[in-house]
Amino acid sequence: MTTEELSIWALESELRKAGHDKFSRSGTVLGFPSLAMEFLAQDAKIQPHHNGFAAVVTFEARPPGADSTGIRILAVGFGETEAAAAREAASQWVMGVFPALRSYLARPEHICEVERAEMLVGVPDTGERYGWTVHLPPIIWRLYGASDLGPDDEPQVDRNEIYRLVFDVVHPFAAHRQLFWLECFASRYPDGKVDATCRYNNNDWQEGRDALLAWALTWPDTNGCILSKRQFLMFEPTPVDKLPSSESLSERMDQEITRASEPWWKRLGRREGRKH
Numbered sequence: 001m002t003t004e005e006l007s008i009w010a011l012e013s014e015l016r017k018a019g020h021d022k023f024s025r026s027g028t029v030l031g032f033p034s035l036a037m038e039f040l041a042q043d044a045k046i047q048p049h050h051n052g053f054a055a056v057v058t059f060e061a062r063p064p065g066a067d068s069t070g071i072r073i074l075a076v077g078f079g080e081t082e083a084a085a086a087r088e089a090a091s092q093w094v095m096g097v098f099p100a101l102r103s104y105l106a107r108p109e110h111i112c113e114v115e116r117a118e119m120l121v122g123v124p125d126t127g128e129r130y131g132w133t134v135h136l137p138p139i140i141w142r143l144y145g146a147s148d149l150g151p152d153d154e155p156q157v158d159r160n161e162i163y164r165l166v167f168d169v170v171h172p173f174a175a176h177r178q179l180f181w182l183e184c185f186a187s188r189y190p191d192g193k194v195d196a197t198c199r200y201n202n203n204d205w206q207e208g209r210d211a212l213l214a215w216a217l218t219w220p221d222t223n224g225c226i227l228s229k230r231q232f233l234m235f236e237p238t239p240v241d242k243l244p245s246s247e248s249l250s251e252r253m254d255q256e257i258t259r260a261s262e263p264w265w266k267r268l269g270r271r272e273g274r275k276h
Helices: 003-017 082-096 098-105 161-173 206-216 246-259
Strands: 024-026 029-032 037-049 052-062 071-079 115-123 128-136 140-144 180-188 194-200 226-237 266-272
Touching: 003 024, 003 029, 003 037, 003 052, 003 082, 037 082, 052 082, 071 082, 071 180, 082 098, 082 140, 082 226, 098 128, 098 226, 115 161, 161 180, 161 206, 161 226, 180 206, 194 206
Parallel strands: none
Antiparallel strands: 024 029, 029 037, 037 052, 052 071, 115 128, 115 266, 128 226, 140 226, 180 194, 180 226
16 A cells, blocks of 8 residues: 555545545545545655654645646644554544535535635725635644643634734735635744745745744744644635625725725625634
């Protein structure tokens, strides 16, 4: 079994664990008919790490047989065995990416793992306005080097934190009507140094990375540990008049445009809260 085959087996196992069982696996491809999608494991590596193994794999979601590149998201996992590491990497994808895909493609009224936000982008010079529904799965955090982690030691995580963080920088890149997504990752080391990755439609995006780096610098001391946070955000183009708050958002945007003519784009948004 190749590393990619092990990774796609791990993804199948984690999807079954989450209650999904209607798919078919062939080699490194997992077909998921109910979403009219297939999932692929690519560029997988599993290496010894401390007393166990670390798995790094890119999972791609795309329509069956598509020639173009789909949504590619990196997943990392750790475990005592190669299989355990592969399953942990797959679980990160199942928790942090799959719910947003399902929210967008299956269009259920409600998914507990996903919050939705509304966003309105306007171009004053032309009067064009662009509506967006933003699908927000959970932020996944890790604290490396901590033992006997208690509830009081867990970092504070707000599911909308990264969305609010990139809210301003993403708007100049959202004056269009095509689906796009962001892969966001930030980490802080024991010495206070920080690192970040941000990808817009699979491509490195410097503006987003800069925002994530500035955010990570504000995190409290990690008490000798490495803290990381990652989130996948999917932006679905939505007719402005179909946004639940379109009227109030449009009124506020008119006021903003009247008060100031710069920058060339204006932005407004709101969040739909999900409580359980």
